[in-house]
Amino acid sequence: MSLPACDVLSRTLAVTNVDDAIESRQSIRAFSQRPVPRDTLKEILDLAARAPSGANAQPWKVYVLQGQSKDALVKKVCKAHDDLRADPSLAQVYQESYDYYPRQWISPYLDRRRENGWGLYGLLGIEKGEKDKMHAQHQRNFRFFDAPVGLMFTVNTVMGQGALLDCGGFMQNIMVAARARGLDTCPQAAWNSFGSIILPHIGAGEDEMLVCGMALGYADETDPVNTFRTPRVPGEEFTVWLD
């Protein structure tokens, strides 16, 4: 296998084979202001829709936010995020439409989550107890990490949980297809608490639920946050061979 694209000169160069596109995908948390051509976005979305879905229902819907619509949403949600910090009882208002994370974490997931969180904060020089810094870093989510494109994924509420699975496949295709065009992404469940603000803002119907957000753009290759490369457990630890 050839070298993963993350080891080559620039992440903004197109990756030319599938393995490298998958291998080089990582969550990017600082983007440059370089605009993404609309035709490139259309190409990625059309291609990503080749994702399989139960009964070919294709339950996903995606809202593409740029310019004014993105800036206005960023403003609203950053304010809500600040308000929530000042008054934690607002958590009643800002509820996710489904549990993305477990209510009670257990090992080994808890350990991996901790390793991930402290790895990222460590890289950013944020120490335990530095709540202002943590809040500010978390709020970078609600600026789409300065990406020029913000995506919001919804599914119709009549669909079963399988629609979330289908939507995940669609999202993964977008993330991989982005790499084939020198683009990067960060999937963002952080937005999920703010569906009550986001759904009316994007003009979603009453029958739609927010599945996830995603930042998309060209990586800012000068920002150290983008050197964060996460580990994986080897296949032998999660595979059960039945012969």
Ligand SMILES: Cc1cc2nc3c(=O)[nH]c(=O)nc-3n(C[C@H](O)[C@H](O)[C@H](O)COP(=O)(O)O)c2cc1C
């Ligand atoms: C559905 C989904 C939601 C995520 N939400 C967030 C998020 O809100 N903010 C964030 O910084 N990263 C988010 N991530 C990124 C994960 O933290 C990241 O995928 C994981 O640590 C592995 O790192 P990698 O993507 O760089 O390989 C999300 C990932 C997925 C798949």
